[in-house]
Amino acid sequence: MSEPFEPRIVAFLCNWCSYAGADNAGVARMESPPNILPIRVMCSGRVSPEMVLRAFRSGADGVLVLGCHIGDCHYISGNHRTAKRIPLVRNLLSYIGINPDRLRLDWVSSAEAPRFTRVTKEFVETVRGLGPVADEIGD
């Protein structure tokens, strides 16, 4: 009998908001899914398409990019670029037949621990429904 599918998620968390939000969720003993592999980046704007693609190629079933809300970016407008870039990457994934819902962009501030747990839980369930990434990009 094969093991049930547990999605692996790479989450890029911005240092100033989302990582702190995730930290707060932990400190407050809130339950968040163990499927998330967090990678701390200084800004969500640092997350290049290359990084997203490498995560998928390395076996991530989903990639989550979390940054500060628009207007709250520590670098004023870093997340503006993210907001423009990630939708394009999603389109591009869909054009070559990879489900774009495997990539999600959302905003979580440092005070939004409940939001962090909600977004991560939602995303894990979405990706669970999509199945392993290897089905789509594997050889």
Added chain:
Amino acid sequence: MAEQDTLIEQIRAHVEDKLPALDGIVALRRTSEGTASYLFHEGDDLSQLVLNPRYPLSTTVSMLQKRFPEARFGIVARGCDSRALVEMAKRNQIDPDRLYLLGVACTAEEAEECHCATPAPDIAQWPQAELLGTPVEAGSPNPIVAEYDAMPLEERRVFWKQQFSKCIKCYGCRNICPVCFCEACALENPAWVEPGVLAPPFPTFHLIKAMHMAARCVACRQCELACPSHIPLTVLYDLMRRDVGRMFGYVPGDDLEALPPLSLTLE
């Protein structure tokens, strides 16, 4: 082809007139060894100046302008060359004030073959420019792009896996690209593209290239022509052009003043 013959004669005569005032004009030269980009000077044999086969000249102009920071060069430019120069100017790779642009209108057959939306340079936006030949109507858009949204994910995946599996990673699509200029290319970075693997692992190589073409690709079709494996790259790049147009109202190569949206803040 009488019309074409007279057009090339006009171009040669025009280049001859302009050469004394410039430090050279970049165009294509055909010799017994083949056709390549060339910097024509006064006294050169202008009967060797040709328009075909098409080859992008913007990177040559960029290289020359950087090497000779005071010089004023000219270029014999088709619509696609002009669009590429516009994108290069926005990224500080060429200086429009030191460039004389001799625009050439493509023929209707050429416009159709390239699915070209603007088969003649828009000379109004260049500081010094003239246009030879009669601008023709835009070619019909790439039919695959219009039907693409109806194609199921599964079918797209099968199609592109098959196409990308033909890639021999020759970097021809990048090398010929008139708007590629980075000294350190992401496609040669082992962190992103595993070296020594053929075909490059699906889909990283081609998606990185496509993402870098967003808000930049001027639809010159050279990558597709250069590809020895006949991968229909322009389908992806046309889709990106369409999306960037829809999302940001930006058409690469259209307007020297409009800045690339991906490096700007939200409105």
